[in-house]
Amino acid sequence: MVTFLWSTSFIIIKLGLTYIPPITFAGLRYSIACILFIPIIIFNRGLKTEIRLLTIKDYKKLIALGIIFYSFTQGSQFLGLALLPSVTVSLMLNLTPIIVSVAGIFILSEIPTNRQWIGIMGFFIGIIVYFLPSDFSGSRFLGIIVMGTGVLANSGSSILGRGINRDSNINPIIITFISMGIGSFILLVSGLLVEGVPVIELKTIGFLFWLAAINTTFAFTLWNYTLRSLTAMESSVINGTMLIQIALLAWIFLGEEITILEIIGMVIASISVLVVQIKR
Numbered sequence: 001m002v003t004f005l006w007s008t009s010f011i012i013i014k015l016g017l018t019y020i021p022p023i024t025f026a027g028l029r030y031s032i033a034c035i036l037f038i039p040i041i042i043f044n045r046g047l048k049t050e051i052r053l054l055t056i057k058d059y060k061k062l063i064a065l066g067i068i069f070y071s072f073t074q075g076s077q078f079l080g081l082a083l084l085p086s087v088t089v090s091l092m093l094n095l096t097p098i099i100v101s102v103a104g105i106f107i108l109s110e111i112p113t114n115r116q117w118i119g120i121m122g123f124f125i126g127i128i129v130y131f132l133p134s135d136f137s138g139s140r141f142l143g144i145i146v147m148g149t150g151v152l153a154n155s156g157s158s159i160l161g162r163g164i165n166r167d168s169n170i171n172p173i174i175i176t177f178i179s180m181g182i183g184s185f186i187l188l189v190s191g192l193l194v195e196g197v198p199v200i201e202l203k204t205i206g207f208l209f210w211l212a213a214i215n216t217t218f219a220f221t222l223w224n225y226t227l228r229s230l231t232a233m234e235s236s237v238i239n240g241t242m243l244i245q246i247a248l249l250a251w252i253f254l255g256e257e258i259t260i261l262e263i264i265g266m267v268i269a270s271i272s273v274l275v276v277q278i279k280r
Contacts, residue, residue, distance in 0.1 A: 027188030070183020076150025130265025
């Protein structure tokens, strides 16, 4: 469900970028989402108490997560979508599981099983088959550099987020609220300074509030809960199914055709995701 909501975000963001510059768009999305968390915090005594009990070490981790996951990862994704087709952005984001699986061995001591390695390899074979005709030449070079930075940040945030959820008892709502507040503030200030103040039309208000309320406030909280029972590699690969969902949504809502080769790639990737999720 979470990945489906995030997949619809790609379509909405591509439409919204016509009206709002990318960094400012990202900053507005997550700033509004963070504001929507405030009533939840205020009217929940347990959450307020837990925030007061957070240590300096906890805040350092949450600030780092906010900078890496929101400022860098999400900022790069919005900028990437402004420079590249959504297909290319999705493809590059799906390099994350390879980086996470290797780094997770040393940082989180999470050793993938042989079955999971087969699944991850099959997953990327599916991606290659699906995007075999993709062209990364010419004007896309800058976008690829931007997304390369985003992939590294996404990998780091996946490992850090998993570590926070696994090793601490911090409520996922608090994790999301504080990290998002830090990251969105940096994005919004940076966007306004570099891109200027955008003209917000009625249509873009609808885009912003849907992205903020449903695809961010609700979806990110739910995702933090799932991280408590998933390994870093599993969470990244499940997140990687967005690649397939985005293609289907683009076909349904944007009229983009899906070829036989693309269907074969999606089937291979989907089966591989199931293999990765099988426990020892």
